[in-house]
Amino acid sequence: MRYLSLFSLGLFLLFAVSMLIPALRELPRALDAGYLLGVPEAMGRAGGIGPMLFSTLLINGLALVMTVGLGLPLALFLWERGDRVARHSLQRAVILAIDLLAGTPSIVFGLFGSIFFCRILGLGYSILAGAATLAVMTLPLFARLALDAMQASPAAYRPLARSLGLGRRTTALRILIPSVWQGLVAAVVLSWARATSEAAALLFTAGYATRWPESLLDSGRALPVHIFDLAMNVSGGDAMAQRAALVLLVLTTVFVVVCRKFMQGVAQWQIT
Amino acid sequence: MSSPRLVNASLKKTSTSRSDLVYSGSLVLAAGLALASICAIVAFVLIEALPFFRAASWPEFFFSPAWFPGESRFGAAALLVGTLLVVLGAIFVAVPIGISAALALVFYLPQALASRTQAVVEVIAGVPAVVVGLFGLTVVVPLLAGVVPPGLGLPAASVTLGMLLAPQLIVNAAETFRAELPELLRVARSLGISRETVILHLVLPQRLRILIGSSTILTGRAIGETLAVMMVAGNVIQFPESIGSSVRTLNATIALEMPYAEGIHRSALAALAALTFAVVLALRAVVPGQARR
Numbered sequence: 001m002r003y004l005s006l007f008s009l010g011l012f013l014l015f016a017v018s019m020l021i022p023a024l025r026e027l028p029r030a031l032d033a034g035y036l037l038g039v040p041e042a043m044g045r046a047g048g049i050g051p052m053l054f055s056t057l058l059i060n061g062l063a064l065v066m067t068v069g070l071g072l073p074l075a076l077f078l079w080e081r082g083d084r085v086a087r088h089s090l091q092r093a094v095i096l097a098i099d100l101l102a103g104t105p106s107i108v109f110g111l112f113g114s115i116f117f118c119r120i121l122g123l124g125y126s127i128l129a130g131a132a133t134l135a136v137m138t139l140p141l142f143a144r145l146a147l148d149a150m151q152a153s154p155a156a157y158r159p160l161a162r163s164l165g166l167g168r169r170t171t172a173l174r175i176l177i178p179s180v181w182q183g184l185v186a187a188v189v190l191s192w193a194r195a196t197s198e199a200a201a202l203l204f205t206a207g208y209a210t211r212w213p214e215s216l217l218d219s220g221r222a223l224p225v226h227i228f229d230l231a232m233n234v235s236g237g238d239a240m241a242q243r244a245a246l247v248l249l250v251l252t253t254v255f256v257v258v259c260r261k262f263m264q265g266v267a268q269w270q271i272t
Numbered sequence: 273m274s275s276p277r278l279v280n281a282s283l284k285k286t287s288t289s290r291s292d293l294v295y296s297g298s299l300v301l302a303a304g305l306a307l308a309s310i311c312a313i314v315a316f317v318l319i320e321a322l323p324f325f326r327a328a329s330w331p332e333f334f335f336s337p338a339w340f341p342g343e344s345r346f347g348a349a350a351l352l353v354g355t356l357l358v359v360l361g362a363i364f365v366a367v368p369i370g371i372s373a374a375l376a377l378v379f380y381l382p383q384a385l386a387s388r389t390q391a392v393v394e395v396i397a398g399v400p401a402v403v404v405g406l407f408g409l410t411v412v413v414p415l416l417a418g419v420v421p422p423g424l425g426l427p428a429a430s431v432t433l434g435m436l437l438a439p440q441l442i443v444n445a446a447e448t449f450r451a452e453l454p455e456l457l458r459v460a461r462s463l464g465i466s467r468e469t470v471i472l473h474l475v476l477p478q479r480l481r482i483l484i485g486s487s488t489i490l491t492g493r494a495i496g497e498t499l500a501v502m503m504v505a506g507n508v509i510q511f512p513e514s515i516g517s518s519v520r521t522l523n524a525t526i527a528l529e530m531p532y533a534e535g536i537h538r539s540a541l542a543a544l545a546a547l548t549f550a551v552v553l554a555l556r557a558v559v560p561g562q563a564r565r
Contacts, residue, residue: 001468005376008369009389012442015435016396019407070309073302080299097310103489103552104313105496107523108545111530112313115320115538136309143306169295197400200498200523204530224402228499231406238410245403253398 026243035243040210043234044226049244051212055127055220056251058213059206060195062131067138067191072184074139075146076172080158101140106201109137113205125219130206137201138191145190149183150176182263189259193252199224223248317549320542327536328543339509341529341537348544350509354519357512358501359494361430362437367487369434370441377442378449379471390446397439405500408432413504420516424506427516432504433497437490444486448479492555495548498523522548 029035038048113133123129153176161171177184199222207219208229221229227244230237328346332338336347377386377393412431417423453475460470476483498521506518507528520528522544533541 001375001471002380005372006380008372009376009381012369012373012438013389013392016392016439018411019396019399019404019435022407022410023403070302070306073299074306077299077303097307097314100549100552100556101310101313103492103496103556105498105523105545105548107496107498107526108317108548109313111320111526111542111545112316114530116312116316136313139306140310167289167292167295169292172295193398197398197402199400199402200527203499203527224400227402227406228503231402231409232503238406241406242410245400245406248400248403252400253395256398257395 020249022242023246023249026239026246030243030246036247039212043237044210044230044240045234045237046240049223049226049247051210052221052223052226052244053247055206055213056196056223058216059127059130059134059202059220059222060192062127062216063134063138063195064188064192066131066135067142067195068188070135071139071142071146071191074143075150076176078143078147079150079176080168080172095144098140098144101137106137106198109133110201110204112136113201118205123217125205125207125209126217127206127213127220128216130202130220130222133201133205134195134198137198138195141194142187142191145187146184149180149187152183153180185259185263189256193256196248196252197224198222199228203228223251314549317542317545321539321546324536324539324543328540333543337509337511339525341533341540344536346540346543348522348547350511351520351522351525351544352547353511354505354509355495355521355523357426358429358433358505358519358521359491361426362433362494363487363491365430365434366437366441366490370438371445371483373438374442374445374449375471377446378453379467390443393439393442397443399439401436401497401500402503404432404436405503407435408500408504416516420514422506422516422518424504425516425518426505426512429501429505429519429521433494433501436497436500437494440493441486441490445483448482448486449475451479488555488558492552495551495555496523498527502527 035048036053037050039050040052041047110133113129113136117123117129117132118125121129123132157175157179158171161175166175202222202225206222206225208221208225209219210221210226213220223244227241227248230241230244234240324346332345332347334352335349336345337350337353338345338347339351377390381389408428408431412435413423413428416428416431420427456474457467457470460467460474501521502524505520505524507520507524508518509520509525510518512519526541526544529537529541
């Protein structure tokens with residue numbers, strides 16, 4: 001039992017290391033301004049990833065604004081109705097919808113986005129369409145995490161605030177959100193990580209143009225799409241794919257780890 | 273604020289103030305928009321799939337492996353079988369490794385080493401799927417090519433997908449094992465029960481429901497994973513003939529054919545998406561409620 005379980009853990013770690021080593025080996029070449037800001041040449045076999053990096057940040061930044069802009073009110077709306085009759089019908093229905101979408105394959109969002117945003121709304125392959133698709137994808141995740149965070153605040157806050165004569169806006173903005181902001185930041189960070197790793201939903205919404213995007217209605221290739229393309233469609237693109245993967249890992253994983261450390265630090269600081 | 277009348281007045285003022293109305297109104301508006309967008313997706317996929325559902329022959333869709341969009345023949349059987357085989361293979365890889373690695377983390381490694389290892393596993397759980405796919409393509413496929421040629425196919429897809437699921441499963445299982453553990457171990461020690469017995473006869477049977485629940489959730493994620501699987505599966509539409517055979521999944525078909533699909537073909541792809549919705553819903557129905565999170 002002991003040896004079996006230690007062997008499994010070892011095997012897993014071996015695989016994990018062999019997954020990360022090829023990307024980490026590209027570190028010296030990835031830390032080059034010519035690479036991070038340069039334009040790709042020969043379908044990505046040479047040159048840089050400047051436009052992709054810019055598109056990634058633009059798409060995900062926009063998506064995050066839309067996600068939080070819609071998801072935070074949704075979570076607040078559900079939190080405020082937490083103790084009413086609606087709990088058993090409305091809130092449940094919403095949570096069912098949220099869970100269903102959280103388990104939906106991202107390619108389905110891609111399908112939806114490419115038909116709705118690109119064709120029906122006429123946005124075409126564009127950064128705006130990609131961002132909107134990503135926002136719809138991360139919205140359920142964010143709303144669920146934000147609602148969880150809000151429900152972790154003391155249940156007495158709402159009646160207490162009301163008895164003090166505070167309005168609903170004041171209760172939400174001055175009492176609820178400050179008391180659960182760490183949970184909300186965690187929700188934002190996780191939504192960011194999920195959106196930044198996404199390729200399937202962007203392939204047919206934001207497109208795969210490798211030039212610098214000139215406007216929000218221009219096509220822009222996100223980093224995961226770039227990695228996918230290099231690995232699948234460009235012979236001899238593996239090393240460049242690993243290099244781009246390293247940059248993507250920094251944008252997602254490392255970012256999340258740093259945020260988590262930061263928040264733990266803040267939590268300890270608040271207690272002492 | 274000392275006189276009751278003043279308090280009363282301020283109460284009245286704040287609870288019906290204009291800013292509050294504006295706040296509530298904008299909340300309802302944004303929440304409604306968010307809800308609408310969530311509902312729109314499901315509705316949209318179904319509406320898009322409707323022409324296909326009307327025109328399709330159901331036996332062909334479910335039982336024929338002949339998927340020839342050019343001839344308007346849409347048999348999804350090979351895709352369904354391919355998807356299920358890949359997912360089963362991934363579960364077969366991820367669950368034994370995940371659960372026993374979690375046992376090692378909780379019961380066998382020294383505390384300090386275990387918490388560091390767990391941090392590493394958590395980082396790996398956040399690795400983007402496309403990077404795991406790249407690992408499958410550059411490491412797993414060449415490795416398997418010597419064992420079960422040609423390499424691209426069912427085994428590579430299962431291992432890659434298993435590698436994508438394993439870290440999350442380890443984290444979940446370790447968390448499950450840790451719940452109320454010190455108490456259990458203390459009682460067991462006072463009764464003279466060995467650690468192996470505790471694991472095999474107490475912890476595993478007791479937490480089985482939760483483990484099955486989190487494995488089922490991961491199965492849902494496995495069904496949804498598109499590109500990482502597509503990178504290593506070979507993507508030939510066929511019933512697998514041998515263990516190393518090339519397979520194509522439902523989602524890979526959507527991803528591969530969406531760029532040029534028109535008319536009834538596009539509708540058929542939406543029907544495939546609806547099929548995955550159905551699978552996700554069915555999985556959700558069988559997961560025990562407490563394990564859903």
